[in-house]
Amino acid sequence: MGEISLSRPVEHPIIHLMIAVLIAGCAPQQQESASGSGHAHLGVEEAIMADGYGLPLRRWDAPERPQALVLALHGFGDYSNGFATLGPYLATQSVLTFAYDQRGFGATARRGLWGGEEHLIADLKTLTKLLRERYPGLPLFLLGESMGGAVVMAAAVQADMGADGIVPS
Numbered sequence: 001m002g003e004i005s006l007s008r009p010v011e012h013p014i015i016h017l018m019i020a021v022l023i024a025g026c027a028p029q030q031q032e033s034a035s036g037s038g039h040a041h042l043g044v045e046e047a048i049m050a051d052g053y054g055l056p057l058r059r060w061d062a063p064e065r066p067q068a069l070v071l072a073l074h075g076f077g078d079y080s081n082g083f084a085t086l087g088p089y090l091a092t093q094s095v096l097t098f099a100y101d102q103r104g105f106g107a108t109a110r111r112g113l114w115g116g117e118e119h120l121i122a123d124l125k126t127l128t129k130l131l132r133e134r135y136p137g138l139p140l141f142l143l144g145e146s147m148g149g150a151v152v153m154a155a156a157v158q159a160d161m162g163a164d165g166i167v168p169s
Helices: 013-026 086-092 119-133 147-158
Strands: 046-050 054-060 068-073 095-100 139-146 165-168
Touching: 046 119, 054 086, 068 086, 068 119, 068 147, 086 119, 095 119, 119 147, 119 165, 139 147, 147 165
Parallel strands: 068 095, 068 139, 139 165
Antiparallel strands: 046 054, 054 095
């Protein structure tokens, strides 16, 4: 049997082809960018972004006048229902809570296709702005779990989010 030398680079074309195929299989499919010139708005069960993309929205109302507002972002492989326990609890503490399905997750139109960092951050900024407009004067906190926390922190370092605080976990 011959000796294998690890000091020489592998130059066999089949090996190169196999490596290229393996690497290509690791790349996520990403949603195409939509050209948006519309206006974003909050609906009852959905937030529509400027590019027309709908983000399913959940809301847990405080029984009395809310004293604060939380916008919650779920983790990878999860969706807004991940806050189905926290939302009602915060409502008992006079906190109005919203959670939405991020692009590519939950009940979004293109579930399973990565929305892209830019879209996830832009959606958060848009929703923060829309909630500020709808609930002026209420302190707004951004709560992100896992990937949602990463989106919150990435958005926060880019520009002033207009939030009174962030809770990444």
